[in-house]
Amino acid sequence: MSDSRIEAAVRDRDGKAWCLFIDRDGVINTRIMDGYVRSWEEFDFEPGALEAIASLSSWAPRVVIVTNQQGIGKGVMTMAQLAAIHDRMLESITAAGGRIDEVRFCPHLARVGCDCRKPNPGMALSYLAAHDELDQSLSVMVGDTDSDMEMARRLALATGGAISVRIDTTEDLSADATFASLSEFAGAVRSVRGGDRL
Numbered sequence: 099m100s101d102s103r104i105e106a107a108v109r110d111r112d113g114k115a116w117c118l119f120i121d122r123d124g125v126i127n128t129r130i131m132d133g134y135v136r137s138w139e140e141f142d143f144e145p146g147a148l149e150a151i152a153s154l155s156s157w158a159p160r161v162v163i164v165t166n167q168q169g170i171g172k173g174v175m176t177m178a179q180l181a182a183i184h185d186r187m188l189e190s191i192t193a194a195g196g197r198i199d200e201v202r203f204c205p206h207l208a209r210v211g212c213d214c215r216k217p218n219p220g221m222a223l224s225y226l227a228a229h230d231e232l233d234q235s236l237s238v239m240v241g242d243t244d245s246d247m248e249m250a251r252r253l254a255l256a257t258g259g260a261i262s263v264r265i266d267t268t269e270d271l272s273a274d275a276t277f278a279s280l281s282e283f284a285g286a287v288r289s290v291r292g293g294d295r296l
């Protein structure tokens with residue numbers, strides 16, 4: 099059984115060089131509403147997320163996390179604390195058989211108006227600019243908020259084709275596809291790819 103929501107997206111990317119961009123909070127780990135994950139003790143993987151990343155990283159030639167971390171700009175956490183969290187996160191992902199090629203974060207305050215804070219697409223565009231072997235227009239952006247979906251739209255405008263995947267329990271009709279979890283998205287990709295191989 100294949101999933102029509104992403105069947106074309108999977109086929110279009112078969113054998114190509116492209117990048118999967120994934121938001122962190124609310125997709126990979128549980129989001130802390132109105133707060134920040136400031137330590138490893140506060141970082142909880144979403145159910146099935148580790149297996150999902152392992153599965154998605156066997157599909158996507160590049161997997162890059164793009165995350166707003168304004169808590170740094172606000173002074174509620176340091177770069178070192180964030181780096182320590184990401185080290186542990188990457189250890190767990192690797193141990194589960196997954197691969198993250200790079201973690202990109204925006205530490206700036208919203209009012210600074212930087213290019214990297216989502217919904218601006220700067221984190222993805224700068225990665226793509228540094229990796230010209232990738233077909234930018236095949237980029238996929240996965241996120242859980244309106245800001246992520248707006249970022250995906252701006253990325254699509256800049257690249258001529260990136261698609262958006264929303265992680266939400268309610269369908270987002272403005273996104274190219276919606277799944278309740280990263281795990282469900284990975285399962286849908288797997289089912290299409292599995293179908294290809296039969």
Ligand SMILES: [Mg+2]
Pocket residue numbers: 121122123124125129241242243
């Ligand atoms: Mg998020």
Ligand SMILES: [Zn+2]
Pocket residue numbers: 204205206212213214215
């Ligand atoms: Zn920034």
